[in-house]
Amino acid sequence: MRRRLAMALMVLAGLSLAVPEAGARRRRRPKVRKAKCDSLRYGCVGKSPKYYDKLVRKIYRPAKGQDRACLKRLRAAGIKFHLLAGVKGVKTPVLILSRRLGRVLYRKSWSNKRRFILDCQMVEVLAAMGSEIRRAGIASIYYSSSWRYSIIKGSRRLSKHAYGKALDITAVDGAFGYASVIRHYERGKWGCGSRNKTPKGKAWRAFYCALKKRNAFRMIFTPDTDRIHRDHFHVDGPNWRIRIKPRPKRRRRRRRRY
Numbered sequence: 574m575r576r577r578l579a580m581a582l583m584v585l586a587g588l589s590l591a592v593p594e595a596g597a598r599r600r601r602r603p604k605v606r607k608a609k610c611d612s613l614r615y616g617c618v619g620k621s622p623k624y625y626d627k628l629v630r631k632i633y634r635p636a637k638g639q640d641r642a643c644l645k646r647l648r649a650a651g652i653k654f655h656l657l658a659g660v661k662g663v664k665t666p667v668l669i670l671s672r673r674l675g676r677v678l679y680r681k682s683w684s685n686k687r688r689f690i691l692d693c694q695m696v697e698v699l700a701a702m703g704s705e706i707r708r709a710g711i712a713s714i715y716y717s718s719s720w721r722y723s724i725i726k727g728s729r730r731l732s733k734h735a736y737g738k739a740l741d742i743t744a745v746d747g748a749f750g751y752a753s754v755i756r757h758y759e760r761g762k763w764g765c766g767s768r769n770k771t772p773k774g775k776a777w778r779a780f781y782c783a784l785k786k787r788n789a790f791r792m793i794f795t796p797d798t799d800r801i802h803r804d805h806f807h808v809d810g811p812n813w814r815i816r817i818k819p820r821p822k823r824r825r826r827r828r829r830r831y
């Protein structure tokens with residue numbers, strides 16, 4: 574009898590011990606859905622930017638609420654693009670097919686595997702700024718992020734990339750050679766190039782000033798801004814007053830008759 578009682582007590586003790594342990598184990602591994610955000614540079618809105626990429630589709634006529642006038646101006650300027658829908662956050666998304674915008678060549682940086690999608694207004698300002706950028710001595714722009722549905726790191730605000738109104742520029746080239754932000758930008762040298770020591774550092778400041786003088790973008794972040802921008806220029810908020818001019822029509826030469 575006594576043995577049975579002891580057994581029963583042991584079983585009860587075992588149960589009472591087992592129950593809190595299971596609870597503790599559950600507490601140790603909380604079920605938190607981790608957002609698949611593979612970057613240290615930006616935060617994600619629940620899902621990774623790749624998820625939103627899948628929703629993008631091509632359309633043939635402007636959808637309701639899209640900026641038809643802007644699309645018309647792009648076409649008149651000879652810029653080739655696909656009109657898109659399903660680009661989260663972007664009002665008038667276009668996939669840019671032209672390699673040049675305003676005589677400046679746009680090239681993907683080596684790590685950029687994504688499509689070149691921007692809002693129409695952003696494309697218009699980049700193209701309209703072409704001649705100024707060329708005058709600053711820049712022939713090509715290497716870009717990394719264009720449209721990307723994400724939030725600013727350490728905040729809850731959507732990045733301007735989510736609206737398709739921002740571009741990250743990692744390098745440029747021209748007569749000075751190839752200049753990347755990380756290797757050739759000279760930090761703490763203000764002005765438009767007169768204070769720089771190297772031709773490449775000078776090119777970066779000339780580029781900065783070309784954009785700043787026409788007030789092309791609301792924000793231009795450089796390595797002088799913070800550590801996150803140590804390897805790229807971030808430009809965002811295109812100035813809606815800047816309009817692209819239509820491409821001049823080529824006059825057909827009359828063939829001379831002999």
Ligand SMILES: [Zn+2]
Pocket residue numbers: 718734739740741807808
């Ligand atoms: Zn950026």
